[in-house]
Amino acid sequence: MRFLLFCLLNATLLCAKSTFITQMEYASSLYKNPRGIGCQKCHGEVGEGRVVARYVHKKEQKVFEGPKINEIGYEKFYATLNKRNKGMPRYYLTDREIKALYFYLQEKKIEENSHAKPKS
């Protein structure tokens, strides 16, 4: 069943390619403004993780951060977006939206890696 769903979603995303915005444009806008609060605010532009705030609580220095999310597997990504997470808004995204977000992060990672300067 899950495999079938995966194929179906792939097929929809492939079709989306031929519409007036590309799959990547769609995924990018979704990542940056899903339900009004962008993922990048807490997880960074490409899901690399980000410190959101530093504060002092009971005289202790604390850090609120969004973890790195561009290196986790799809199963975990999907599961996280379908449950409550401490410090993260609940989005109620559709399966297609979750798939698009995951696709976006993977594409960005490939892009970043191909721009990386070769080590000398």
Ligand code: HEC
């Ligand atoms: C207000 C900040 C905030 C926003 C906005 C936010 N997150 Fe998160 N996210 C968090 C925090 C904090 C955690 C860690 C939760 C925990 O430890 O239980 C987290 C955890 C996750 C994880 C699990 C990471 C792991 O390794 O377990 C995923 C995946 C994730 N977020 C995806 C997203 C996506 C996709 C969006 C946009 C639709 C988003 N988040 C928006 C704060 C945020």
